[in-house]
Amino acid sequence: MSDSPSPSLHFETFRGASNFSVNELNQTDNSVHFNLNKTPGRPGLERLLAHSMRDAFHDSSDRWPPPQCHYNSRQGLRIKITDWATGREAQPKLAEVLLWMYGPFGVGKSAIAQTCADTLAEEDALGGSLFFSRPNNRNNPNYVFPSLVYQFALNSPEFANLVDQIIQKRPTLLTAARRIQFEELIVKPLREAAAKDPRIKQWTVILDGLDEVEGIDAQCDIINIVAASIRDSTTPFRWLIVSRPEPHIQRAMRAEGVAPLLSELDIPLSPKDDHEILKFFTIEVGNIRKQYNLPASWCSEAELATLVRFASGLWICVHTVVRFIGSSKSLGPTEQLRLVLSVAEKSSSRSSTNPLAAMDPFYDLIMQQIPSDVVSTIRKILLLNKVFPTHMAEINHVLELANVLGLSPEGFYAACNFLQSVLSIRDHSEKAKTIRFYHASFMDYMSDKQRSTEFCIYGDCLEELQQEVIRRINDIHSQSQGNTPVTTIPFPRPPPHNKDDPFLVYCPLVRALFPLCEEPNCVVSPSTADLLMNVQFSRIPELLKNSPCNWIGPHVVPFMGNLPIEYRDKIIRRSFTMSIPGVRWSAKPGSYILGQGKGKLVCRETL
Known part of the structure; x- marks a missing residue:
């Protein structure tokens, strides 16, 4: 059989340079999107909220109850920070408007920042705040400034009116480079808004957990953008940035253009x-x-x-x-x-x-303490939750995970209840639920074989889950008739649901397939690769035709890197075919073929 493409398949690009999607699905990214709080007559602000990390706000229900300083603990630190923020220091020890509070994992930095944010909010002195979290997917660097802009708009009607008009005229600003977002959505409207609303000049902005933002370069970029605004006096705020003292953050903070603007507050481990x-x-x-x-x-x-x-x-x-x-x-x-x-x-x-x-x-x-017959299920829940895409706010994330694992919602919750000390299941809305970790250290432990040994989520747990997903996809392909799409099945069906309905679970299964094979540490064994060779990839767009389920194909480079060398060309390979009906070519086109024979699927990699 030749590697020519099927003329009935159409594709659309997804997620940057090294991955692709199929079947004219909607473009998305790795970030969490939320249902909008309707803002009548303000479509610009609605769009802004859609590009914000609402769950990272200091008063977000997703973080409730947030980490806080209790019973007057850390009182000296809290007073020092809030006095700095409000200018109440009689003899300022923290003279600069950029304050970097740093310390190792687990010393309570977020609790201090949260308590200070609450205090400043009560005094109408908090412009905005973001509490980043890697395991809870509150870490998209491209949503940082839109998230702050939305909070500024909530706190100032004058600023809100200006930003709403700007976004209506230029909606692409929400996906522009961070420096452009900062200039167009913060600096320019501030010039006019601050003249009408003097409270703006009293605001403090808090960024907690900067080291958990995705990408070292992005973390440093945020520091440099904020520092430039202070240096050039384009924003009137005081900025509190909280992080671990990672080497790259230390270099950025102590660089020639930043250090003169900076006060530091070290929070060490201390008896x-x-x-x-x-x-x-x-x-x-x-x-x-x-x-x-x-x-x-x-x-x-x-x-x-x-x-x-x-x-x-x-x-x-x-x-x-x-x-x-x-x-x-x-x-x-x-x-x-x-x-x-x-x-x-x-x-x-x-x-x-x-x-x-x-x-x-x-x-x-x-x-x-977990019963031996439940440990395997919990390891799979944690692994799947770590790699599974969570960008569709309208989807009940817990229900998706349960469907992939073949669990009822009750069984899923029962398993998670054994981990009450380290996680909770939180509501985004009436429909959407997600797993929330109290601290990143637990998943760091579960991901490190040397630390968690037999409880590690990789190794045998990974291989077993990969093979379960592949087998269930293959079973559904063999059961399906013709090219009937799964459009008649609600997605997701609210509980109680029939977890044995093969098509109900198909969407989350295909969304889980490649993340389980391409993420770091998700190595594919030869026995798993044998199963991948039998997947009829061409059936996926047929069955998902007109479905709201977005199936995102692999990030090509990491996916190939995780495959055994002897299987790579058999499972995914470059295609030199130069035309596919319905495809809009990128500037540097390159297509890939997944699978073999009648089950192969041609996909477009975009740059």
């Missing part, structure tokens, strides 16, 4: 925090004691001291331990406390250069 951690444990343990009607002797002072030592100054450890002890999905707080104390004693001799490695024995404990 000085132990008294505040003890206070927190004492209050939270007291709350658990009351909730479960436990005796006053439960959790003695000596045991509290052990918990403080175990936390090692890591506030993320403190909060996770409290959630674990008070978990409703356990044998009760007495047994949970005993387990934590046992781990704490064993971990005292464990050493590592990674400050969060102190959490590893505790994460081991959490995973060891």
Whole structure:
């Protein structure tokens, strides 16, 4: 059989230089898109919200309850920051308008930033804030400035009117380069709005977790754009940027054009925090004691001291331990406390250069508590959630994951309940739900074979899930008749649903296929490659014709790189065919063929 394309297939481009899509599907990207809050008569602001990370705002329900400083902890730091932000310092120690607060993972930087954001919002001094999160997909660098612009518009009617008009006239600004977005959507409307609304000049902008924004270059670009606006006096704000002290961020902050504008605030791991951690444990343990009607002797002072030592100054450890002890999905707080104390004693001799490695024995404990017949399901949930695209806001992400795994929603929630200490399932809206991690360190642990050993989400778990998805896709292809599209099936069907309906699960299955084979660490074994060779890729656009399901083909380079060398040309290869009916060629066209024989599919790679 020759490698000529089928004349009935039409394709449209997706996601930049190294991937493609099929069947005239709508263009999208890796970012989270949200249902719009209707803004009558303001279509520009509606478009702006669609290009914003609403779940990263300081008051987002998706982050509720957010990390916060409790019981007057970190009071000195909070006062220092809010006094800097409002100009209340009698003798300013933080003289510059760009403040970089940095410290290692888990020391409570986000809690400090959140509490300061809440305080400034109450004083009408918060212009905007973004709390980035890698595991929760709040990290698209191209949405940073539109997200801030939307918050500025919420806080200033004058600014809102100007931005709404600008976007109506030039909607492409929302996908323009970051520097252009900053100039056209922030700097220019500010000139007019600030003259009418003097409150704008009192605003502080908070960017928390900059190191979790996707791409090192993007992180540095954001720093440089903000610094240039301060240097050129094009924005009146004070800027608080919070991050880990990553080498590239240190270089960017201390570069010649940025350093003179900068004040620094180091948040180290310090035994000085132990008294505040003890206070927190004492209050939270007291709350658990009351909730479960436990005796006053439960959790003695000596045991509290052990918990403080175990936390090692890591506030993320403190909060996770409290959630674990008070978990409703356990044998009760007495047994949970005993387990934590046992781990704490064993971990005292464990050493590592990674400050969060102190959490590893505790994460081991959490995973060891899960029934053996559920562990495999949980590993697959975590793996699939990590790689699965989440850009369709109208889709119930949890339902999609459950369908791929062949689980009922009830079964999915039951499995996730074993991880209450480290994650929760949050509502984006009435329909859309997603998994939210309290801290990135848990998925870092689960992704590292040396740390999580048999619980790692890669290795045998990856291979098993890859093969399950491929087999189920092949089964559906063999069951389907002709080229009947799956347009008669609601997508997704709200629960209760028939998880055995093959076409109901087809859309999420095909959306999961390539991410499971192309993401870093998602190596394809020879046995999995054998199954891929049997996939009838040509059936996918036939079955998804007119479906709202977007199927995104592979990022060619990483996909090929994860395949065994001897299988690469058999599964995906370059096509030298120079025309496909209905395709608009890019400036540097290149097409690829997926599969073999009658099951092959020609796809366009775009630059």
